[in-house]
Amino acid sequence: MAEYVWLDAVGNTRSKTRTLPPKKTSLDQLPKWNFDGSSTDQAPGDDSEVILVPCAVYPDPFRTGAKNVLVMCEAVTPNGDAIESNSRSAAAKVFEKYPDEVPWFGLEQEYTLFNLDQKTPLGWPEGGFPGPQGPYYCGTGPENMFGRAISEAHYAACLYSGIQISGTNGEVMPGQWEYQVGPCVGIAAADQLSISRYILARVCEDFQVYCTLHPKPITQGDWNGAGCHTNFSTKKMREKGGLDEIKEAIYKLGAKHAQHIAAYGEGNELRLTGKFETASMDEFSYGVANRGCSVRIGRETEADGCGYLEDRRPSSNCDPYIVTGMVMETCMGPKAPEIKASNKDLA
Numbered sequence: 001m002a003e004y005v006w007l008d009a010v011g012n013t014r015s016k017t018r019t020l021p022p023k024k025t026s027l028d029q030l031p032k033w034n035f036d037g038s039s040t041d042q043a044p045g046d047d048s049e050v051i052l053v054p055c056a057v058y059p060d061p062f063r064t065g066a067k068n069v070l071v072m073c074e075a076v077t078p079n080g081d082a083i084e085s086n087s088r089s090a091a092a093k094v095f096e097k098y099p100d101e102v103p104w105f106g107l108e109q110e111y112t113l114f115n116l117d118q119k120t121p122l123g124w125p126e127g128g129f130p131g132p133q134g135p136y137y138c139g140t141g142p143e144n145m146f147g148r149a150i151s152e153a154h155y156a157a158c159l160y161s162g163i164q165i166s167g168t169n170g171e172v173m174p175g176q177w178e179y180q181v182g183p184c185v186g187i188a189a190a191d192q193l194s195i196s197r198y199i200l201a202r203v204c205e206d207f208q209v210y211c212t213l214h215p216k217p218i219t220q221g222d223w224n225g226a227g228c229h230t231n232f233s234t235k236k237m238r239e240k241g242g243l244d245e246i247k248e249a250i251y252k253l254g255a256k257h258a259q260h261i262a263a264y265g266e267g268n269e270l271r272l273t274g275k276f277e278t279a280s281m282d283e284f285s286y287g288v289a290n291r292g293c294s295v296r297i298g299r300e301t302e303a304d305g306c307g308y309l310e311d312r313r314p315s316s317n318c319d320p321y322i323v324t325g326m327v328m329e330t331c332m333g334p335k336a337p338e339i340k341a342s343n344k345d346l347a
Contacts, residue, residue: 001068003060004033004052005198006075009041009085011319013198022067030054030071042075042085050083051076056191061157062202070161070198072191088190091325095186098332104238104308105189105324106166106182106231110316111200112217113147113175114210121175121218122146122209129221136174145170147209151177154196154203161199163192172224172277182231186328190320193228215315216270225271225278226316232327233308242306243297248335250286250295250309253327255336257284257294263322265315272313279312287342 002025005015018033037043037050052073060068075086082089095103113122120126123146135144151168158165158179168179181193197213204211216225236245253260261268261281272281279285279294286295286309288302294313301307314323 001060001063002030002071003063003069004054004071004073005195006035006052006073007085007087007194007319011085011317013194013201014040015198025057025067025069027054027057030057033073035075037075037083042083049078051078051080055088056188056195058161058163058195061160061199064160070195072195087319087321087325088187091190091321091328092187094325094329098328101234101236101328101332103186103328104183104231104233105186105327106180106184106308107189107193107320107324108178108180108227108229108231109193109196109213110171110176110178110226110228112173112212112214112226113150113177113204114212114217116208116210118210118212121173123175130174133172133174133222133224136170136176137172138169144174146175147177150203150207150209150211151179153206154200155179157199157203158196161195163196163199165196171226173218176224176226183233187321187324190324193320213317215265215267215317219270222276224276227271227278227312228265228314228316228318228320228323230311230314230323230327231308232311232324232331234331237308238306240306243301246297246301246307246309247338249331250297251336251339252330252333253295253311254284254286254339256330256333260311260313260326260330263319263326264313265318267317268313268315271315281313284339285342286339290342293342 002020003015003017008014033052034049036048038045038048054071056072058070060070074088075083166180171178272278274280277291285293287293288297289299296310
């Protein structure tokens with residue numbers, strides 16, 4: 001069984017299954033397929049056939065054994081052109097231009113679990129609020145942690161599928177969790193995050209719990225939002241003296257702040273307020289170990305003089321193909337004016 005997965009018009013995962021001979025389940029042997037795009041708002045009714053082109057393949061954690069697979073696909077027209085919602089095609093072209101840079105991405109996916117009413121976060125009193133933030137982040141105990149079984153099941157399923165999931169933890173708001181994918185090279189980061197989101201949705205089906213990637217699922221009260229912090233480095237950034245390369249990339253990101261904010265996810269303006277470990281979306285800033293900045297440099301990177309940067313602006317519902325492709329394109333672009341750091345030690 002091959003489960004063909006793609007992103008629909010709003011970025012949600014869709015899938016359907018077909019039966020194939022075992023020898024046909026490797027990426028070079030998987031056939032193209034199609035779906036009714038008029039039912040997903042990806043094609044008109046009078047010309048509704050959209051073609052699925054396999055791009056990456058993973059062992060299926062829900063149908064273990066044999067050679068059952070999950071297949072991450074691009075959606076194209078019968079003529080082979082990328083449809084409007086196919087953001088992978090453009091991102092792949094960006095990465096193809098810079099093979100010697102060996103870009104690494106680590107994507108931190110936050111998500112929030114709700115009861116099926118889609119109004120009450122898991123563990124919250126119906127119509128009310130739990131105790132204030134504080135004990136929930138990386139916490140323990142039934143009074144603090146809600147949905148750990150879902151996080152654990154998702155973690156195990158991703159490992160089975162060969163996803164480079166590097167960790168997970170409970171987040172600041174109760175009922176909210178995070179996992180990290182990476183480091184992955186280039187387009188693989190977005191492929192793996194997309195498949196991991198599909199796996200998360202399937203796990204939540206089994207538990208009959210609703211999962212949202214909305215960047216600010218609770219707007220009333222003092223509650224953290226949800227992001228998809230994007231860690232990025234090139235080969236030069238990871239080598240001796242790479243901190244100068246990192247700062248140069250940050251200046252470039254700052255010069256195109258408005259364009260990045262516009263592409264970093266729906267509803268992000270509710271999250272990027274300058275409060276709750278975010279920078280204001282109206283200003284660009286960077287600093288060492290400062291989670292209130294747009295872009296953060298870790299203490300270890302500062303100490304070593306090389307490493308990576310963390311773009312904290314992308315929202316939890318961002319399109320990973322758009323974000324990774326845009327970060328790569330901007331950081332490879334022309335030199336930009338210097339920006340003063342928020343920390344004196346970087347000034």
